[in-house]
Amino acid sequence: MRLVTFRQKDRLQHRIGALTPDGTVLDLAAADPALDGGFMPALIAGGSAVLHHAQAAAAKAPEAKGAMLCAPIPRPAKNIFCVGKNYHEHAREFASSGFDASTQEVVPDAPVVFSKPPTSVIGPGEPIPSFLDPTNSVDYEGELAVIIGQGGRGIRSADWRQHVFGYTIVNDVTARTLQHKHRQWILGKGLDGFCPMGPAILTADEVPDPAALRLTTQVNGEARQDAVVADLIFDIPTLIATISAGITLEPGDIIATGTPVGVGIGFKPPRFLKPGDVVRIEISGIGVLENPVA
Structure with missing residues (x-):
């Protein structure tokens, strides 16, 4: 459901x-x-x-x-766990964009995990406050997010299914210049309203194979992203095992699994969001997350 x-x-x-x-x-x-x-x-x-x-x-x-x-979980108890550079083509896209100040590697050897604070969460239809980015470099990132059900620490990758309650959509909105300037990602990605989420949590019993889910993103009706979750570099079992190795995952925790190729910085020149734009992200089975830009 x-x-x-x-x-x-x-x-x-x-x-x-x-x-x-x-x-x-x-x-x-x-x-x-x-x-x-x-x-x-x-x-x-x-x-x-x-x-x-x-x-x-x-x-x-x-x-x-x-x-x-509203967002399915309007005020998460903890920061949202996010994973960067987790699709091969996006990793190359990001490396060649000039905005990645974190490392010289293209495809990471281990999951790149960062977080977005609860204050970044907004629901379907709520405006993305691009005006909070003084550098005018706001970008979109459509992502599948995993909702943790049964919590735990030291979860084995083989046991991942018993710890997943369901799945939703996240837009990992990013101020690219801030992301680059501060050489880490939370200040560029954690601004208020920079984590649209929804429209629903699709329960895990409805998703026999999350790798088969397809994600698409449109900006003003123009197709930008189109990928299946099977293209992840580090899959959902690996992400759950990696994060829970030393951090206890709890019911309602959220893991955003990464974005595929097709974000704004992948264009020459970059195509950043501006007020009046509309970002539409769809994942098969979950539905559509659509937000205007303010």
Whole structure:
């Protein structure tokens, strides 16, 4: 199922819903009061028992009239774990762009992990605040993100499936000049509003093979990125094992797996985002994450 977090004009709190194939939002708490409260990490931490509650509620839940989608996890408990240069062609694209000040290697020997703070998260349809980048070098990066279910430390790559709750879409928005200037990535990628997320969490039971998922990105209707997750340099089992080796992963933690070739800095000259642009990212099964640029 596709789980969402939404708001309604006449209610202050978030609510948890299910997104139907035609885009209707179902109010799960209206069908099962046990799901009231709208806190997605609590649902995730509840494991299969609570997920079964949600699945049963979806079968009888009413439409949430006037629902406004939020990020599935509007305020993550921790920074989002992100992985840089994790598609071969993008690694080459980035190396040749002149914006990579971190290393001279093209394809990394180990996962390049950085993070984006919770304050960077915004939902579908919310404007990307490009005005926060004084260098006018805002770029897009469409990515598949993994949502951790069962937590743990020292997770073996062979056991990765039992620790994944589901998948969503992240736009790893980046101020390229800041990224280069500071010789690390958090100040260029962690600005407020620079992590659009959504529209839903597609639960892992609906994804027998995440490597088969296809990601596409458009800017103002123009195709920019098109890749399958199988093209990752370091796959999802490797990322989970690498990060959890010394950092405890917890329910609701998010791992953005990297972006494929086709970002703005790959063009000559670079094609940065500007106010009025619209970025549309789609991953098969999850849906569409679309955000205007402000």
